[in-house]
């Protein structure tokens with residue numbers, strides 16, 4: 086295939102971006118009363134308003150053409166059908182199969198994966214039901230009150246984010262804990278709150294070889310065995326494993342009945358739909374977990390079958406490409422106006438940045454265009470009082486996704502209207518800005534002299550024209566959350582297809598792991614480290630001196 090930046094569709098977008106660079110969003114709204122109708126989409130209980138973007142019909146036509154010539158249709162089908170689109174690892178990419186509720190068989194190497202997926206769903210359901218019904222008890226026959234998920238990356242962020250987001254659906258009397266960091270403080274502070282008799286540990290690791298997770302799991306095991314009355318045989322009751330590596334789980338002492346498998350075609354950051362979601366299912370009940378899957382399944386159908394002009398994840402992706410590649414945007418902010426979604430930006434960081442943080446195309450060539458942006462954000466309204474200044478008046482273009490609900494799970498007083506008035510006001514302010522005339526009038530109304538106004542005026546002006554998407558759902562239910570996550574997953578996929586990169590490996594995380602392995606024994610050795618560069622040698626030796634003096 087021709088180089089992306091040589092495509093005529095790419096050149097057309099470059100010229101068009103120059104034209105649109107002279108247009109202000111205010112003008113676009115002034116010129117068209119129907120702009121919201123033209124540039125918003127409704128999917129089930131989610132409204133997606135993308136009218137506050139620096140686009141017109143031509144922009145969308147050109148962007149969708151680019152997606153077409155990049156083979157999006159074929160690659161989407163290839164993903165859904167189980168082709169090995171993760172070419173560097175020779176694997177299929179089938180997180181969509183995990184939430185497939187159609188009767189469609191999905192094959193990898195002629196093997197229909199659906200019966201196994203359904204069997205693991207059933208195993209999860211039975212386990213959740215027996216824990217919830219009090220049939221599956223701890224070693225002193227007490228019910229489990231605390232569940233500790235030990236995992237990191239995709240084996241932590243997805244379940245952690247979803248559990249927090251769906252707190253209103255949590256089962257009474259169950260507390261969820263997440264331990265991820267190899268910093269002992271994480272496990273120490275968690276264990277300090279627990280009673281061994283009523284604690285269930287979930288060891289979540291696709292590979293079951295991750296240093297952080299195994300270190301924490303072993304510390305949890307030692308702690309458990311130190312507790313009064315706990316015996317080695319009780320490990321099999323209190324520890325369950327979610328993994329693709331059965332042999333390693335057994336080696337750890339997990340009862341084969343309590344191993345919940347998945348497969349190499351589920352990427353870590355796409356794994357919350359697999360058995361990695363067990364903590365979610367235990368916390369909110371299996372029926373609600375299935376609702377989450379169903380929400381994602383419906384978003385999959387929308388993505389797979391909807392024409393690109395009306396396809397929410399495709400539009401999200403194309404807008405990202407528009408700003409990254411044609412307006413020089415380096416980052417993308419995600420601001421949930423929903424306290425329960427506080428962890429959503431962190432979850433998206435792994436999803437997006439581990440997937441599209443690549444500079445090599447699938448054909449092995451170095452890209453000559455930008456790829457994945459920096460993803461960041463914090464819940465609104467807190468973010469307004471920290472970094473919004475830079476988005477409003479700084480020198481960088483930062484597209485923002487605003488996400489919020491029409492109703493709150495905690496309808497106290499007028500909190501929710503206040504919250505959402507901020508959501509709407511921020512998108513309006515970012516779009517419109519404040520003109521010289523408006524700033525001048527404000528100063529005049531405050532009684533400032535012309536001299537004072539002249540000095541202060543430039544500081545009071547907001548250029549506006551800052552693009553935002555607004556995602557407004559009825560209420561944050563498991564179903565809605567499932568759809569929302571799936572939209573972002575597909576957004577990342579579409580961008581990877583257009584940029585010509587493999588979104589499904591993560592070899593960039595390997596080097597640091599290898600070097601840490603090499604450095605670890607040096608930290609306890611009596612010898613001075615001298616095999617590294619002068620900075621690393623000196624840091625290691627300084628640390629050793631301090632630690633052992």
Ligand code: F6P
Nearest residue numbers: 238239240290291292295353594
């Ligand atoms: O180091 C990155 C990574 O491989 C992620 O992709 C993954 O989600 C995480 O580590 C945890 O891996 P595992 O589930 O195998 O412990």
